Amino acid sequence: MTETMRVRFAPSPTGFLHVGGARTAIYNDLLARGADGVFILRIEDTDRERSDEAMTRQIREALAWLGVEWNEGPHLQSERLARHRERVEELAAAGHAYRAFETPEELEALRRAAEAEGEKFRYRESASPLSSEEVERRRSSGAPYVVRFRMPVESVAIDDMVRGLVDYPPDAMDDFVLLRSDGSPTYHLSVVVDDIDMGVTHVLRGEDHLPNTPKHIGLFRAFAAAEPRFGHLPLILGPDRKRLSKRTGATSVEEFRAQGILPQALYNFLALLGWNPGDEREVMTRAELIEAFTAERLNDSPAVFDAEKLSWMNAQYLSSLPLEEVLHHLEPFLEPAGLAGVDRERLAVAVDLHRSRPRTLVELAESVAPYFADGIEWNRETCARFLAEEGLADDLEELARRYATVEPFAKEPLEELLRAQAEELGQKAGYLIHPLRMALTGVKAGPPVFDVVEVAGRELATSRLAAFAAWLRAGV
RNA sequence: GUCCCCAUCGUCUAGCCAGGUCCAGGACUCCACCCUUUCAAGGUGGCAACACGGGUUCGAAUCCCGUUGGGGACACCA
Numbered sequence: 357m358t359e360t361m362r363v364r365f366a367p368s369p370t371g372f373l374h375v376g377g378a379r380t381a382i383y384n385d386l387l388a389r390g391a392d393g394v395f396i397l398r399i400e401d402t403d404r405e406r407s408d409e410a411m412t413r414q415i416r417e418a419l420a421w422l423g424v425e426w427n428e429g430p431h432l433q434s435e436r437l438a439r440h441r442e443r444v445e446e447l448a449a450a451g452h453a454y455r456a457f458e459t460p461e462e463l464e465a466l467r468r469a470a471e472a473e474g475e476k477f478r479y480r481e482s483a484s485p486l487s488s489e490e491v492e493r494r495r496s497s498g499a500p501y502v503v504r505f506r507m508p509v510e511s512v513a514i515d516d517m518v519r520g521l522v523d524y525p526p527d528a529m530d531d532f533v534l535l536r537s538d539g540s541p542t543y544h545l546s547v548v549v550d551d552i553d554m555g556v557t558h559v560l561r562g563e564d565h566l567p568n569t570p571k572h573i574g575l576f577r578a579f580a581a582a583e584p585r586f587g588h589l590p591l592i593l594g595p596d597r598k599r600l601s602k603r604t605g606a607t608s609v610e611e612f613r614a615q616g617i618l619p620q621a622l623y624n625f626l627a628l629l630g631w632n633p634g635d636e637r638e639v640m641t642r643a644e645l646i647e648a649f650t651a652e653r654l655n656d657s658p659a660v661f662d663a664e665k666l667s668w669m670n671a672q673y674l675s676s677l678p679l680e681e682v683l684h685h686l687e688p689f690l691e692p693a694g695l696a697g698v699d700r701e702r703l704a705v706a707v708d709l710h711r712s713r714p715r716t717l718v719e720l721a722e723s724v725a726p727y728f729a730d731g732i733e734w735n736r737e738t739c740a741r742f743l744a745e746e747g748l749a750d751d752l753e754e755l756a757r758r759y760a761t762v763e764p765f766a767k768e769p770l771e772e773l774l775r776a777q778a779e780e781l782g783q784k785a786g787y788l789i790h791p792l793r794m795a796l797t798g799v800k801a802g803p804p805v806f807d808v809v810e811v812a813g814r815e816l817a818t819s820r821l822a823a824f825a826a827w828l829r830a831g832v
Numbered sequence: 833g834u835c836c837c838c839a840u841c842g843u844c845u846a847g848c849c850a851g852g853u854c855c856a857g858g859a860c861u862c863c864a865c866c867c868u869u870u871c872a873a874g875g876u877g878g879c880a881a882c883a884c885g886g887g888u889u890c891g892a893a894u895c896c897c898g899u900u901g902g903g904g905a906c907a908c909c910a
Contacts, residue, residue: 368910400910460908467907476834476906502908519837520849528835528906536908543910567836567905590838590903597902625844628859632845636858655845657838658903665844665860675873713872786869793870801871 361393362557365419365426366433366547368400369411372608373418375661376562376592376600379626383589384560385424386627386649396554397429402437402546418609422619423642431554433546440541443549443579444503444534452578453534454481455501457494478530481506503535505544505575512570517560517587518654524570532571544568548575551584560587560651563658587651590630590658600661612666616717618685620677621670630655639672667715674720675712683707686717693721698728706811709803723802727812732798732820734827742791742828749825751781752791756821765814767806774806795824 365381367373373381388395397419399412416430447453456479458466463479470477481504486494495501507529514522534545541549551559566588576583594604606612612622624640633640633648640648674682683704690696695703706724714720726732742748755777762769774792778785793805796812809817 366910370910402910463908471833474833478906500908504908522836524836530906533908538908540908542908547910562904563837564904565910568910588837588904593903595843599903629844634846636846638844638859659845660843662843662860668860671873710872712874784869789869799871803871804868805870 359557361388361391362396362555363388363393363560364396364398364551364554364556365424366398366400366550366561367415369408369415371411372610373415374600374607375609375612375622375626378418378422378424378609378622379592379629380560380562380589381419381424382422382623382626383631383649383651383654386646387558387560387651388427389425389646390649393557394428395424395426396431396556397426398431398550398554399429399433400543400546401432401434402541402543414610418613421613422609423623428554431550433550436546436550436553437541439553440546440549441535441539444541444545447505447534447578448503450578452506453503454506454531455491455495456481456504456531457486457499457501459500478527479504480509480531500537502533502537504531505534505571505578507531507571507574508577512573514566514569514573514586516566517558517585517651518590518656519566519588522566524567528567529570529574544571544575548572548579552576552579552581556584558587559584560589563588563590587654589654590656592629593658593660595660597660605661605663616689616719616721617666617670618673618677618682618717621666621673624673625666625669629659629661639669639676671715674714674717679704679708679711682711682720686721689717689721692718693725695721695725695728702727702811709807709811713802726797727816731823734794734798734824736831738800739794739828739831742794743831745787745791748787748791749828751777751788752795752821752825752828755788755792756818756825759809759814759821760818765810767804767810770809771806791824792821795821 363384365377365384367377367381384395387393397416399415401412412430412432419426444453466479467477509526511526512524512529514524516522532544533542535541550556569586569588573583592600594600596604600607606615609622613619620641623642624638624645627640627645627649628638631649631654633645634653637644637648683700686707690698690703703724706727707720710723711720714723736743755774758773758777759765759770762773774788775785778788781787789805790800793802793808794800796805796808796817802808812820
């Protein structure tokens with residue numbers, strides 16, 4: 357019986373959920389689900405100033421929308437302060453921690469001095485540490501102090517799930533702070549205490565945490581706790597090959613959501629940004645991803661975020677997902693497109709007809725709007741060729757008259773009728789087809805016209821044809 | 833600056849650990865054609881890469897060293 361895998365995703369609630377964080381969450385999701393493990397959500401909100409409840413909710417909603425499932429939490433790190441302090445006391449009692457009285461100014465001076473020597477300043481307990489009497493004396497005199505970890509002076513090797521063996525030399529670490537002078541625990545302490553208490557077995561996080569790992573390992577050992585397996589994911593870069601930032605485009609899950617990206621598409625796309633199944637599949641459901649996922653195939657070089665490919669992926673889902681699902685996700689985009697109270701059954705038909713074209717839900721809503729609008733606008737530029745066609749207005753009016761009585765109002769008879777009329781006129785069918793589409797939708801391209809006419813319905817089709825004919829005449 | 837990580841088409845990547853089957857495969861983008869009196873979707877084809885220099889080897893995209901380039905981290909922030 358092997359132990360249950362327990363992973364955690366531990367964002368700090370300092371804003372919207374970043375796609376980098378989202379991807380980390382996705383890989384943890386994949387890892388846990390594939391092993392029948394437990395996914396713990398923990399909010400690292402120890403930096404009180406920058407955190408608030410709204411942001412925490414924001415993160416939960418973004419994860420839920422994305423389809424990442426957590427089994428435990430969210431735990432709030434801020435609610436575990438007492439536990440964190442208690443653990444520092446244990447550390448101190450066992451000789452793994454000590455008080456240090458340097459002021460921030462003194463530390464700054466030491467740092468500058470080291471730098472002047474071309475060295476990197478690392479705080480280590482001085483060769484002649486303060487006697488316990490001296491510590492007591494300073495403390496009772498009210499001098500502020502921090503509690504530092506007595507980091508063993510030895511190299512630390514990390515067997516990283518994605519990078520293999522990574523070595524840190526002894527002087528890469530220092531006696532980092534555990535408790536600030538106001539008594540609050542630092543990040544390093546909190547994470548390790550929480551990971552131990554929550555029984556975390558695998559830590560899969562961003563590469564920016566790699567240099568912290570030897571420190572964390574030092575703490576795990578001091579606590580005599582089992583070390584989890586670590587894995588460090590390369591960062592996501594922007595088109596400028598720099599860390600993804602708002603300057604080069606959308607970066608948060610909620611922005612993509614607002615742009616009309618489907619959660620399935622974002623999940624799939626992010627999962628493929630730094631991992632692949634080893635075969636040539638790309639469009640994969642979460643279930644398929646879970647089935648195929650192994651940490652061994654995680655990439656170790658950073659990836660540039662390609663918004664273009666995300667768009668393509670989104671289009672794939674837009675046209676292949678069950679219609680009901682698309683409709684469900686389209687709901688929030690209805691109102692902005694003026695489709696708020698529209699008949700859902702007709703909407704479903706129109707969406708199904710159009711959904712293989714747009715790349716986003718925003719575009720999908722817009723493309724379907726003409727079926728429900730009172731009237732539409734025609735653009736003189738795009739209609740130039742129709743405007744120049746003499747007699748076209750008359751012919752379209754004739755078409756409208758015939759469409760007013762055709763039975764049934766369905767695409768086959770609709771097409772036959774139009775072709776017959778074109779033949780009478782000695783014209784090709786395209787002569788009527790193109791202006792017909794323009795008349796109904798206001799755009800020059802779209803689904804097959806007769807489908808469009810059928811979905812539009814007799815009343816809308818005939819009246820819009822008449823209105824377009826009138827507009828053409830007025831334009832000439 | 834110091835420490836750590838990384839390096840295949842413009843981008844995401846397969847191949848690298850177990851060297852030959854790779855004049856390097858797939859996908860996005862772009863182009864052409866097929867389908868379609870439109871536009872998508874779909875299909876077919878095309879353009880496009882092993883960063884550089886040394887080794888090791890009969891043979892290197894694959895192993896080793898170096899260079900260059902990119903990224904990350906160096907707090908009483910997380």
